[in-house]
Amino acid sequence: MHFATMPATALRSWSCILFVAALAIAGECLIAAAMRSLGDLDRLRTGSGLLGYAGPIRAVLASPLFLIGALCMALNFFAMLFTLSIVELSLAAPATASLTYIGNAVAAKLFLHENVDQRRWLAAVFVCAGVFLLSK
Amino acid sequence: MKHTLSPQRYLILLAVSLSASVGDSLLKRGMKQIGPVSLGHLGLLWHALFNPWVMAGIVLLIGFFASYMTALSWADLTFVMPATALGYVVIALLGRFWLHEPVSPYRWAGILLIVCAVGFVANGPSRTEHPSTHHELDLMDSGNGR
Numbered sequence: 550m551h552f553a554t555m556p557a558t559a560l561r562s563w564s565c566i567l568f569v570a571a572l573a574i575a576g577e578c579l580i581a582a583a584m585r586s587l588g589d590l591d592r593l594r595t596g597s598g599l600l601g602y603a604g605p606i607r608a609v610l611a612s613p614l615f616l617i618g619a620l621c622m623a624l625n626f627f628a629m630l631f632t633l634s635i636v637e638l639s640l641a642a643p644a645t646a647s648l649t650y651i652g653n654a655v656a657a658k659l660f661l662h663e664n665v666d667q668r669r670w671l672a673a674v675f676v677c678a679g680v681f682l683l684s685k
Numbered sequence: 686m687k688h689t690l691s692p693q694r695y696l697i698l699l700a701v702s703l704s705a706s707v708g709d710s711l712l713k714r715g716m717k718q719i720g721p722v723s724l725g726h727l728g729l730l731w732h733a734l735f736n737p738w739v740m741a742g743i744v745l746l747i748g749f750f751a752s753y754m755t756a757l758s759w760a761d762l763t764f765v766m767p768a769t770a771l772g773y774v775v776i777a778l779l780g781r782f783w784l785h786e787p788v789s790p791y792r793w794a795g796i797l798l799i800v801c802a803v804g805f806v807a808n809g810p811s812r813t814e815h816p817s818t819h820h821e822l823d824l825m826d827s828g829n830g831r
Contacts, residue, residue, distance in 0.1 A: 590758045657763045682794050
């Protein structure tokens with residue numbers, strides 16, 4: 550990757566990375582919202598044993614928020630495959646992971662109204678820094 | 686407000702952090718046997734589904750999705766996220782002690798940072814309490830609350 554000499558390539562790489570991260574953030578927030586509105590899945594169990602899971606599975610699959618979220622995650626998977634074909638893995642993987650991580654914290658605060666306190670912000674920053682160090 | 690999680694819920698969070706990373710490693714192991722897949726030979730992907738390593742990886746990733754969604758049904762997204770981040774640490778440790786890959790000082794520092802992050806969040810509350818709880822919403826839905 551030659552950022553200085555080929556700005557157009559860098560722009561394309563980073564738009565791909567941003568797009569992948571945006572899809573992941575949308576998907577995770579939608580799925581989190583769906584699961585929160587369903588509540589504790591144990592309450593939905595229809596009996597003991599494996600058959601008892603039919604209740605929670607049916608409830609999850611009937612949730613429109615979950616279905617749109619799952620669609621976003623599927624698109625995210627294919628967008629990531631495409632991105633990996635033009636951006637090297639050692640940049641794409643940590644960049645999308647870190648952006649998704651910070652983005653999720655912001656989106657959880659804005660849209661899910663989660664109480665993202667100081668320790669959660671600090672954790673988000675630590676994980677991003679940690680992911681970048683791991684990729685070195 | 687509930688600050689502590691039951692042992693069963695800790696087990697689910699453990700499954701969230703282990704299953705994704707181990708599942709990915711198994712996929713990686715299987716795809717190494719299959720070889721590179723080009724756009725012209727997408728049929729290879731169908732073939733890959735019958736590789737035992739890939740199959741085991743897919744089973745674990747389904748398990749990951751199930752435990753992840755179970756965790757989200759009783760915890761905040763920002764609470765569950767560090768548990769998934771612990772997966773990066775598991776991958777690095779698997780690489781070091783199972784595949785005998787060298788781990789640089791940078792990587793050890795990264796592992797330390799992620800472990801600290803998990804510690805911060807795990808010490809806090811798992812769920813944001815909102816004034817309108819599920820119970821009240823259920824009452825309104827059923828009409829009994831009016």
